[in-house]
Amino acid sequence: xxxAEATEKIVAALEKKKTKSKFYFNELAKILELKPRExxxxxxxMVTDGVLEYWSSGSTSMYGLKGAGKQAAAEHEx
Numbered sequence: 001x002x003x004a005e006a007t008e009k010i011v012a013a014l015e016k017k018k019t020k021s022k023f024y025f026n027e028l029a030k031i032l033e034l035k036p037r038e039x040x041x042x043x044x045x046m047v048t049d050g051v052l053e054y055w056s057s058g059s060t061s062m063y064g065l066k067g068a069g070k071q072a073a074a075e076h077e078x
Contacts, residue, residue, distance in 0.1 A: 006032055006042040007051055014065050022055055022062035 013031045014023065029039035043063060046052040053066045 001032065001034060001038075001042070003042060003045055007046055007049075010043075010046065011051065011065065014068075021068045022064040024062055028063060 010028060010031055017023075025036070025040070025043065028043055029036050032039045032042065034042070043052065047054050047063070050066055052063045055062045055064060
């Protein structure tokens with residue numbers, strides 16, 4: 001799967017889901033229909049390119065669209 005195709009697929013799927021803004025890695029791998037190792041490479045490139053953002057609570061790691069969700073809005077408040 002090409003990087004552009006993967007990015008298009010992820011962005012389209014995440015924009016459809018209005019109820020939550022953060023997703024587990026396994027959910028993204030299912031959207032891409034790839035094995036975890038292949039999906040990880042593509043997802044890491046999306047994070048580097050600024051399409052997705054990586055979020056971790058220390059015990060849980062999640063990904064979301066850059067600038068989406070409650071936390072993204074709260075980070076810019078002073």
